[in-house]
Amino acid sequence: MLRRFRRSDATGLSTLVDRHFPEENRLLGMRPIEFKKIVERSFRLDLRILIALVRLVKGPIFDLFVVEVDGRIAATAFLVYLRSAGYIGMVMVDDPFRRRGYAAEVVRACIDHAGRSGRAYAMLDVLANNDPALRLYQKLGFHEIQRGRYYSLGLAHRVAPAPTPEEGEPIRPFERRDARELVRIAAAELPPEVAAVTPVEASDFTSAPFAARAFLSETEAWVVGPPGRPRGFVRATVAPAMEAANLTHPILDPTLPDELGSRLIEQALAWASAKGAPSIVTELKGSVPKAEAALRTAGFVPELELLTLVRSTTG
Numbered sequence: 046m047l048r049r050f051r052r053s054d055a056t057g058l059s060t061l062v063d064r065h066f067p068e069e070n071r072l073l074g075m076r077p078i079e080f081k082k083i084v085e086r087s088f089r090l091d092l093r094i095l096i097a098l099v100r101l102v103k104g105p106i107f108d109l110f111v112v113e114v115d116g117r118i119a120a121t122a123f124l125v126y127l128r129s130a131g132y133i134g135m136v137m138v139d140d141p142f143r144r145r146g147y148a149a150e151v152v153r154a155c156i157d158h159a160g161r162s163g164r165a166y167a168m169l170d171v172l173a174n175n176d177p178a179l180r181l182y183q184k185l186g187f188h189e190i191q192r193g194r195y196y197s198l199g200l201a202h203r204v205a206p207a208p209t210p211e212e213g214e215p216i217r218p219f220e221r222r223d224a225r226e227l228v229r230i231a232a233a234e235l236p237p238e239v240a241a242v243t244p245v246e247a248s249d250f251t252s253a254p255f256a257a258r259a260f261l262s263e264t265e266a267w268v269v270g271p272p273g274r275p276r277g278f279v280r281a282t283v284a285p286a287m288e289a290a291n292l293t294h295p296i297l298d299p300t301l302p303d304e305l306g307s308r309l310i311e312q313a314l315a316w317a318s319a320k321g322a323p324s325i326v327t328e329l330k331g332s333v334p335k336a337e338a339a340l341r342t343a344g345f346v347p348e349l350e351l352l353t354l355v356r357s358t359t360g
């Protein structure tokens with residue numbers, strides 16, 4: 046039976062996530078008990094009301110579907126409603142239930158809901174070495190639009206870079222008025238097909254207070270350059286469900302000197318280190334040599350390869 050997730054599914058879900066995503070969990074340092082607490086927390090009255098209010102104003106935010114067989118969770122999939130696409134994640138089927146069509150069923154439900162909510166595309170990320178999943182998605186009509194990679198770095202003893210000299214461009218906290226220029230810089234990196242599916246928006250740079258509240262996360266963003274005219278951006282986040290901190294894909298204008306890009310990243314690393322994160326992980330997508338070089342200079346090492354797959358929600 047396909048149905049929406051319930052609070053009582055939280056234990057089953059965290060056990061499945063712990064078991065079925067070993068490579069990602071190793072990299073991110075997933076904490077199953079904290080993850081379960083956060084899932085349960087999302088059912089608290091205040092958060093339900095908040096979710097309902099956001100839904101009223103902005104439409105659906107996310108859905109979590111499960112397939113239940115004989116009282117057990119056999120399959121799950123998570124759907125996030127982005128502006129033009131439904132983003133599908135957490136597709137997993139517990140071992141005894143595999144090859145019975147449950148993954149296909151739950152992914153089709155996500156595609157269907159994304160389409161009914163007016164999204165033209167369904168998209169997802171999959172590890173490049175995950176053959177069963179790649180076959181599943183190929184069978185369901187998905188095709189690759191982009192390759193990406195996780196990068197990670199141990200964070201012991203990171204210190205903030207020395208303050209920028211008076212005459213130099215400052216590294217400073219992100220302000221809302223920086224978003225418009227950052228959209229321009231980030232959009233210039235995107236191939237047209239990717240831009241059609243996930244256009245860059247100002248909200249990509251502001252942090253959603255809703256998400257921070259739901260995941261109990263702490264986050265900070267920095268830019269380099271004068272107010273309203275930034276040339277680089279990074280955001281770091283720490284959350285109790287993961288040991289590793291997260292660094293967003295660094296947005297670096299081609300005109301930004303490499304040294305300033307490195308200092309910007311160092312600022313984020315020092316913050317995450319001060320928050321007690323033992324490591325930090327980021328995900329680069331597409332061809333972004335400047336960001337990749339800046340990460341390597343900071344000491345990041347390439348990890349798992351990812352493919353972004355897309356299909357239309359119609360036909």
Ligand SMILES: CC(C)(COP(=O)(O)OP(=O)(O)OC[C@H]1O[C@@H](n2cnc3c(N)ncnc32)[C@H](O)[C@@H]1OP(=O)(O)O)[C@@H](O)C(=O)NCCC(=O)NCCS
Pocket residue numbers: 065066135136137138139142143144145146147148149150170171172175176177178180181182184
């Ligand atoms: C990938 C996964 C979700 C597939 O679940 P499933 O319920 O077994 O998949 P389905 O029964 O719906 O399979 C549909 C089609 O996918 C393909 N497929 C699924 N598993 C496959 C496998 N192990 N080998 C080859 N093809 C496979 C087949 O084409 C299959 O159709 P068929 O059985 O008629 O040949 C499951 O193996 C899993 O949970 N893996 C661990 C978590 C994971 O990697 N999730 C994907 C994250 S992106």
